[in-house]
Amino acid sequence: MADRTQYLLELVHRSLKPYIANPKTRAVMITGSVAEGRCDEFSDCDVMLYYDELPTTAELDQARQQNRGAELVEILGDRQMGAFGETFRLNGVECQFAHTAIAQWEAEMSTVLEKFQVQPGIMKMLHGTLIGIPLHGEALIQRWKDNIANYPEQLAQAVIEHHLKFFPLWGVQDKLSRRDATLWYYQILVESAQNILGVLSGLNRLYFSTFQFKRMGKFIQQMDIAPPNLAVRLEGLFYQEPSVAALQLEALVQDTVVLVERHMPQIDTSAAKRQVGWRQRPWHIPEV
Structure with missing residues (x-):
């Protein structure tokens, strides 16, 4: 599994370069089985990207074009809601990139950590953040990790x-x-x-x-x-x-x-x- 994990980590690092080059990108982390070192030949790459302002469709298209061979599968969600997902295949590996406005993510965190609402989707993302490996904007991600680790009574x-x-x-x-x-x-x-x-x-x-x-x-x-x-x-x-x-x-x-x-x-x-x-x-x- 270590070889597969290392392969996927290197694949993600290469594919992220055009996204991180965008000045709107504040933080990036990889989560899921890659972050936990539990990959197999069916594993995908779960990547979270955070922005002050979400990238435009043209900016995303340009980033994918720079990742030669990237095949767009689907775009999920509504950017008007502050977050959406982009799925593409690269070298046969499915890459799931979640693009989220920082304000939206911090508001979602507060519904669970401060308002104590049991929101399954957000709970999954909180867990994903705890196990995630920061690839860009480490200080911001660490601040979130510290907040999430303090599980309220x-x-x-x-x-x-x-x-x-x-x-x-x-x-x-x-x-x-x-x-x-x-x-x-x-x-x-x-x-x-x-x-x-x-x-x-x-x-x-x-x-x-x-x-x-x-x-x-x-x-x-x-x-x-x-x-x-x-x-x-x-x-x-x-x-x-x-x-x-x-x-x-x-x-x-x-x-x-x-x-x-x-x-x-x-x-x-x-x-x-x-x-x-x-x-x-x-x-x-x-x-x-």
Whole structure:
């Protein structure tokens, strides 16, 4: 992986030269698998570029032309909103360049870090900034990193309360088994697993987003507060018979609630606790 990471880093450095030459460019960093050193032959390059004023379409076209062989794939987003994405392929590698106005990015950061709103997209970008490697404007990026690393207590509580919601799959398993509800069953399973991770991310002061969530095992390894064997137990939910998986999910939810009560007792866990142990009972037509 080291050779692939080094190759992609060098590719990014070369492709960035015409962008950094633009005086509007204040800061640039690479994030994602390249920044973490976890590349393979399918990895792309996630690059964040920050400006006082966004570059024009003509300036972007010129930058791509200077990267000979760059093949534009798509432009995503609306520059009027202060940010947009540019995707192109270079030497067969997909490069995803996100262009963002500094004022827009700092306002987005404040919605999470100061207003304590749980915004999945922004949470993902906060994590990306923490792991990112600065390539230009290091002082500005370091200032953001320092701010993000100071995970507010109020945010932790907001994240936990946002995810502390579980549909009691274990209580309706008999009903689901009769209703051809395979898709719904797996939807509940996925959402429940994501909410467990979300609650634990708040307890451990980690930035978590369900969007394109990958490398679960590595994420869980960062947790000091977690149920035992969490990664194995979460993975196992998707390989067990539904009746077994439902009971294992119930146990995981119970373990998670206990951890919330132990480490953040100010949070109301009563709704989640009521679900644990609950079973829907069938009704019967009264005998005449």
